[in-house]
Amino acid sequence: MRLQGKVALITGAGSGLGRQCSLLFTSEGAKVAIVDIDADRAQQTLKLVEQSGGEAIAITADVAQKDQITAAVRETVEHFGKLDIAWANAGVVSRGGVPSVAGGEFVAFEDLTEADWQDVCGVNLSGVIYTAQAAVPYLKANGGGTILATSSAASLVAYHSIAMYSATKAGVNGLVRGLALDLGRFGIRVNAIAPTHGMSPNFLMPPGAPVVGQSYEEVAGPWNPTASPIPLKLSRPPSLEDNAKVALFLVSDDSAYISGATIGSADGGTLTRVGMWFAEDLNPEPVA
Template identity: 85%
Template sequence: MVRVTDTKPQASSDRVQAGRQHCVESRHITQGRVMRLQGKVALITGAGSGLGRHCSVLFTGEGARVAIVDIDGDRAEQTLKLVEQAGGDAIAITADVSDKKQITDAVNQTVEHYGKLDIAWANAGIVSRGGAAALGLEDAVEFEDLTEDDWQHVLGTNLSGVIYTAQAAVPHLKANGGGVILATSSAASLVAYPKIALYCATKAGVNGLVRGLSLDLGRYGIRVNAIAPTHGMSPNFLMPPGAPVVGQSYEESAGPWNPTVSPIPLKLPRPPSLDDNAKVALFLVSDDSGYISGATIGATDGGTLARVGMWFPEDLNPEPVP
């Protein structure tokens, strides 16, 4: 039943003033700077390295308290130290997102510690076997040679992990009167990438999940979106959990930047960075995107996704089929 409490049209000047008041109330200013996540509690999976680590520091710097969740407990603790050194408030939790009980326990532990949950970001992700061949970290694997275990492994983290994180978070977000679920998708969910078809499939599933959940959860004030990075991501994504954390994007770690030879259409004097993607994530979890839900945002693509497909040298000069 819909109850109408006041049908009197609001004067235009009143509406403008109300809009201004909303903007003021939805932002908090500390030491002359707008704190976009002041008072919020956020949980980030895959926060032991890469974008998750970078955003743990960024979000706490914006006033949030953050649960740093990672399958590698040592990495989670390292991220926690970085947050604390920057003056932020966080806790580190070890959990495998492909295990529903583990991620549910992590969410519940966050709420027990901080008293609520406002933001759940399912950021953890892995590439399918053979996907790191481009960096020389492993041999390429033909699609027909991938095993059932290969599929279940990438599916468990990239799609089931998002589902489990959202399922664990939703009751707390409902109790909180609303909140945000963010998922990390990929440009590989939108255009074709070679040799990682299983990964592409899981990330496309994330996009469909986000659209469906946005309809189911909108009535509770819960927004659901995904970020789909193209460039500016960490090489750690292609490395095993125990590998050293690089702390830079692919492009930054590759050596001197020459925009004239970069395949990215947008020519800038610096390479794309983790921070470029982090700022898009910050926008999507903040009140600045308060009327965006069900969207997958192609972040830090520099115009790459404007093409029909991604450009790879081997696409233009393929090896002859024997």
């Protein structure tokens, strides 16, 4: 098992990728602190982990509040005795062009408020900084460890009407590079994943919505790879587990010499594409 004897803290672990990785990491031998702003969701994840034979605790914390995530890291160490992995996974999308978040109405960039910016920046960028700051002293005391952040494909290419979100995720990529340089001397690795596909619809749902447990592509209906815009044509849709396995690789000793990297997980070649369409894009070969 790749995480045998390790202790990991995962923020945003009440749903989506965080929940998936709580289950995956414990199945690989880790003890996990499930951190989420939604106490009920955190408890649901804990129950699933325990039912699968894993060991975990659930902690309620808002990562945008430095004192809360600092206390969550401290509670993790007090309970398990150490910290090996800190994964700043919690994230929110900025208000704007996403109907389910914007109340069904488009919001122009110039009409977004200071509160809109503070909300998305507080979770997506400050939350990563606060999680890392809280974890570093324990990782140093432990002789090293791993910090992982969840970035986004939106940090690498433009998505419509969520410029504030993209800005925070691009900031995460810069933070990862800077911390990797500063913390490497202590045996601490710092990386990020930037999911493109295979993520949870809960990300765009209101707080407290039922946890879907599948990716956008999985819940969209029968999978037709020839109709999918993803260049890589496989017989199944991308899943949460496809991103989770990249995260597992980056926090395990399998990636012992990777630091300062942002990896486009579950990309399927999408990020390689230029803006124009070619005939082969419009007429893909059938998938056997």
